Amino acid sequence: MSSIDYSQKIPNNVNLSEDRTLQRALEQWQPNYLSWWNETGPEGSTNFDVYLRTAVSVDPQGWAQFGYVKMPDYRWGIFLNPAEQDRKIHFGDHLGEPAWQEVPGEHRANLRRIIVTQGDTEPASVEQQKHLGHTAPSLYDLRNLFQVNVEEGRHLWAMVYLLHKYFGRDGREEGEALLERRSGDQDNPRILGAFNEKTPDWLSFFMFTYFTDRDGKFQLCALAESGFDPLARTTRFMLTEEAHHMFVGESGVSRIVQRTCQVMNELKTDDPAKLRAAGVIDLPTIQRYLNFHFSVTIDLFGADQSSNAATFYSAGLKGRFDEGKRDDDHVLKGDVYKVLEVQGGKLVEKEVPMLNALNEVLRDDYIKDSVSGVNRWNKVIEKAGIPFRLKVPHKAFNRQIGALAGVRISPDGRPVSDAEWDANVAQWLPTAEDRAFVASLMGRVVEPGKFANWIAPPAIGINRQPVDFEYVRFG
Numbered sequence: 001m002s003s004i005d006y007s008q009k010i011p012n013n014v015n016l017s018e019d020r021t022l023q024r025a026l027e028q029w030q031p032n033y034l035s036w037w038n039e040t041g042p043e044g045s046t047n048f049d050v051y052l053r054t055a056v057s058v059d060p061q062g063w064a065q066f067g068y069v070k071m072p073d074y075r076w077g078i079f080l081n082p083a084e085q086d087r088k089i090h091f092g093d094h095l096g097e098p099a100w101q102e103v104p105g106e107h108r109a110n111l112r113r114i115i116v117t118q119g120d121t122e123p124a125s126v127e128q129q130k131h132l133g134h135t136a137p138s139l140y141d142l143r144n145l146f147q148v149n150v151e152e153g154r155h156l157w158a159m160v161y162l163l164h165k166y167f168g169r170d171g172r173e174e175g176e177a178l179l180e181r182r183s184g185d186q187d188n189p190r191i192l193g194a195f196n197e198k199t200p201d202w203l204s205f206f207m208f209t210y211f212t213d214r215d216g217k218f219q220l221c222a223l224a225e226s227g228f229d230p231l232a233r234t235t236r237f238m239l240t241e242e243a244h245h246m247f248v249g250e251s252g253v254s255r256i257v258q259r260t261c262q263v264m265n266e267l268k269t270d271d272p273a274k275l276r277a278a279g280v281i282d283l284p285t286i287q288r289y290l291n292f293h294f295s296v297t298i299d300l301f302g303a304d305q306s307s308n309a310a311t312f313y314s315a316g317l318k319g320r321f322d323e324g325k326r327d328d329d330h331v332l333k334g335d336v337y338k339v340l341e342v343q344g345g346k347l348v349e350k351e352v353p354m355l356n357a358l359n360e361v362l363r364d365d366y367i368k369d370s371v372s373g374v375n376r377w378n379k380v381i382e383k384a385g386i387p388f389r390l391k392v393p394h395k396a397f398n399r400q401i402g403a404l405a406g407v408r409i410s411p412d413g414r415p416v417s418d419a420e421w422d423a424n425v426a427q428w429l430p431t432a433e434d435r436a437f438v439a440s441l442m443g444r445v446v447e448p449g450k451f452a453n454w455i456a457p458p459a460i461g462i463n464r465q466p467v468d469f470e471y472v473r474f475g
């Protein structure tokens, strides 16, 4: 392997060819990465020519180069946004000090943990989505799935670059471990809960890319504020790619909703049984999937009160969403924030030190952002003249982490008894029957311009190509 010119093979803007140690570390890691991709990446796709964008630089011309690529040959690259001259740490106890270009010894363990936790989500989602190519509703959607998959692979490269470059032997060990854990594995699972759930069908995939990739956006935004400059610059570039993942989710759900509404109007019915018989996904089922993915995803922000969150912030490792645009003191000592807890059978707000509540702050920012896309789905329903509206559930619903873990709360935010929960849960979360029905719709549609019955075509194609473009060619 040592004869490979990695500065050519791995597109990068980090002077890879001038850093022998890093080059050697990546030389050892790359074949293992490819074995991981071949084992747990998109099934049966090795010979497909896929119309993909590849980043070859971070400027507007270079970061979205489109062309046909066989995915194992995708040029997974390493890109950092350009350095900002004299960048300063702009929050926490080191406020005003120069941003770090090397890892400060006292923050080494925490930084490594932050990078590993983020890095672990990237391959996890590829593993979760590996079966979906068999049931793509169109070539257009198949391409989008693969685009998301290769970019999550690149995000893993981005995090492994930091581990290799700045964390020596521990970093290399973590890089290997990132290829060894497996989503949903009993013995060696991925680190975070939502990344061990299955993504069994395309409704789940679109909900995942809408809700869970958006968690990625918020985590990356918080890390893009970091005082550790290489982390900030890496995550800033990752965010440009992340936007497409959320687009895939938002437009995917929107097209499902659009198709369902069309059939509701044709058949003049809102009866789920009739709609299912007509081969579309009824709106209440879509709502249950939404409830599931939203609640599982907001758990990813962690416990509502967390001393780690306080440490990460005060140390300057992880900021808030839009830290630079906030007009407080960016130190937050003495500030308070409201979190929820159940007292005497009621949900009540409690003021706690804001530093300890920064997970909750990020979760609340995330929730605001999530709601806007749901409102756009509702516009589609409204335009079809149908009175139904989708709604994100209350943030206390179906939680597994923090003070609300295991507390029975209805989607509209009422504490309920176990009996009431049991009597209603089939209306609130997808049932085995719902999942079996959605699974029954999944079939492969790969003729250019054709779409499965349960989803509307998109209004426009990718990179200004027509909707009936041959987005994937099968070898």
Ligand SMILES: [Fe+2]
Pocket (backbone or CB within 6 Å): 122, 151, 152, 155, 216
């Ligand atoms: Fe990612």
Ligand SMILES: [Fe+2]
Pocket (backbone or CB within 6 Å): 152, 213, 216, 242, 245
């Ligand atoms: Fe993503």
